[in-house]
Amino acid sequence: MQQMQHIDPKGSFLKNLVLSVLLLGMSSLLIPAVLKQIDDRKFVDQQRFQAELSRQDKIIDEQAEVLDNLAAAFWDYEGYASDVLYSRDERFGREDWHQRAVDAYYLQSGPLLVRMRAEISTLLRLAPRPTYESFLRLYEEEVLALDSCLLELMKIEAASSGDPQSSGCVASEGKFYGVSWDTLMTYVLEQDLADQADRELESLAEDFGLHHASD
Numbered sequence: 001m002q003q004m005q006h007i008d009p010k011g012s013f014l015k016n017l018v019l020s021v022l023l024l025g026m027s028s029l030l031i032p033a034v035l036k037q038i039d040d041r042k043f044v045d046q047q048r049f050q051a052e053l054s055r056q057d058k059i060i061d062e063q064a065e066v067l068d069n070l071a072a073a074f075w076d077y078e079g080y081a082s083d084v085l086y087s088r089d090e091r092f093g094r095e096d097w098h099q100r101a102v103d104a105y106y107l108q109s110g111p112l113l114v115r116m117r118a119e120i121s122t123l124l125r126l127a128p129r130p131t132y133e134s135f136l137r138l139y140e141e142e143v144l145a146l147d148s149c150l151l152e153l154m155k156i157e158a159a160s161s162g163d164p165q166s167s168g169c170v171a172s173e174g175k176f177y178g179v180s181w182d183t184l185m186t187y188v189l190e191q192d193l194a195d196q197a198d199r200e201l202e203s204l205a206e207d208f209g210l211h212h213a214s215d
Contacts, residue, residue, distance in 0.1 A: 059126070063208040066122050067201065070135070073116040074197045077143065078188075080105045080112070081150060085185045102154050109147060116143065127207050138200055142193055145174035146184070153181055 084105050087098035120139055123132040149169035156167040168180045176184065187193070 060208075062122075063126050064210060066119055066126060067204055067208065067210060070116070070119045070204070071197075071201050073112055073119060074143075074193075074201075077109065077112045077116065078193055078197075080108050081146060082188050084150060084154070085181070085188050088181060088185075102158075105150065105154070113143065113147060123204075127204060131204055131207050134203070135200055138196055141175055142196060145172070145176050146187075146193065148172040148174065149176035149179060149184060153184070 080101075083101040084098070086092065087094070087101040116139060120132065120135045123135060149172045152169045152172050153167060160167065168178050169176050170178060176187075
């Protein structure tokens with residue numbers, strides 16, 4: 001007759017108890033470690049997210065600043081150039097106005113043009129390449145051409161004892177080659193430069209996402 005295998009219920013219980021204690025001990029060590037890894041990853045992800053938000057905020061601030069600076073530089077320059085042209089009209093009847101306008105232009109136009117060009121250079125980093133090139137064309141073909149012609153006409157006017165109206169920009173190159181004071185006056189009165197600057201600034205604001213459509 002086959003002998004039945006003796007099973008010790010008490011021994012099996014002890015074994016299970018020991019295994020349970022061991023598993024609980026391992027869990028008490030592993031779970032905090034896993035939770036710490038999860039917390040560490042969450043912290044790193046949060047730090048990266050905050051850094052990206054900070055970077056985006058910085059870029060937006062820089063874009064708004066360059067937009068404001070470019071607008072200010074264009075309007076300041078046009079103000080000095082317009083003052084030189086308007087002051088030649090005798091109908092306004094302000095004594096010595098033209099000379100004061102010429103003196104102010106000589107003093108202020110150079111630094112303004114340098115500032116304008118420097119702001120345009122920042123568009124290489126902050127704006128699409130076509131936008132930078134469009135602003136550069138405006139600067140070179142309109143602003144610098146106007147400046148060159150104005151400087152030539154003012155020099156001729158200061159040296160001439162005859163009728164300055166007969167003088168033209170013959171030494172200057174570009175858009176205003178050969179034009180007279182009257183032609184430049186018409187250019188300013190018709191707001192050609194102002195309209196072009198407005199279009200470029202509006203396009204830049206759209207590129208930056210800073211443009212608000214009108215109601």
